[in-house]
Amino acid sequence: MIQLTASLLHQLEQHSRAAYPSEGCGVLIGAAVEGGKRVHRLLPVENASPLAEQYHRYVISPPVMIAAERKARAAGLAVIGFYHSHPDGQARPSDFDREHAWPWYSYLVVGVQQGKVGETTAWLLSDNRESFDREEVIIERV
Numbered sequence: 574m575i576q577l578t579a580s581l582l583h584q585l586e587q588h589s590r591a592a593y594p595s596e597g598c599g600v601l602i603g604a605a606v607e608g609g610k611r612v613h614r615l616l617p618v619e620n621a622s623p624l625a626e627q628y629h630r631y632v633i634s635p636p637v638m639i640a641a642e643r644k645a646r647a648a649g650l651a652v653i654g655f656y657h658s659h660p661d662g663q664a665r666p667s668d669f670d671r672e673h674a675w676p677w678y679s680y681l682v683v684g685v686q687q688g689k690v691g692e693t694t695a696w697l698l699s700d701n702r703e704s705f706d707r708e709e710v711i712i713e714r715v
Contacts, residue, residue: 574609574709575601575654575679575695581612582712586690588617589658589683595627596620600641601654601679609708610653610679616641630669631657654679661685664692666705674698679708 577585589597600616618641620627621634633641633655645651655678659667664684666674674680676698684691695708 574711575612575681576606576609576711576713577603577612578713578715580715581615582693584615584617585656585681586683586693588615589656589685590688590690592620592658592660593685593688594660596622596629596631596658596660597683598631598633598655598657600633600638600645600652601656601681602641602645602648602650603653604650605653612653613650614645614648615656616644628660629662629667652678654681656681656683658683658685661687664694666696671698671702671705674702674705676700676702680705681710 598620599618601612602614603612618637620631622630622632664682680696683693695710696705697708
C-alpha cells in the first residue's frame with residue numbers, strides 16, 4: 574500500500590501531462606509506514622533517456638538519483654519509489670520497466686492519452702524480479 578495526498582497526486586499527474594508526448598518521471602520521497610509507504614514529497618526530474626526514446630522510455634540519471642537520496646536524507650526521509658507516465662499507453666509497467674526496476678520500491682505509472690491524464694496505478698516488483706504486483710493506492714483528502 575502506498576499513501577499520498579490528493580495534492581501530491583495532482584502534482585504528479587500535471588507533471589505527467591506536461592511531459593506529453595514524452596514520458597515524465599520523478600522520485601517519490603517519503604517513509605515506510607505500517608503496511609506500506611507514505612509519500613511526503615515528489616521530486617519531478619528530467620527524463621535522461623535519449624530524446625528519440627522518451628516517448629516510451631524514462632531514465633533517471635545517477636547524479637539526479639544521488640541528489641534525490643541526499644535531499645530525502647536531509648529531511649529525515651527516504652527515496653521510496655518512482656513515478657513515470659506512459660504516453661498513449663496503459664497505466665501498467667512495461668517489460669522495460671520490469672527489467673530496470675528494483676524490489677521494495679513503489680512504482681506509480683500514469684496513463685496519459687492524447688495529452689489527457691487517465692488512470693494512475695502503483696506497482697511493486699516481485700523479489701524474484703519476474704513480475705510486478707499491483708499495489709493499493711490510498712489517496713488522502715487533506
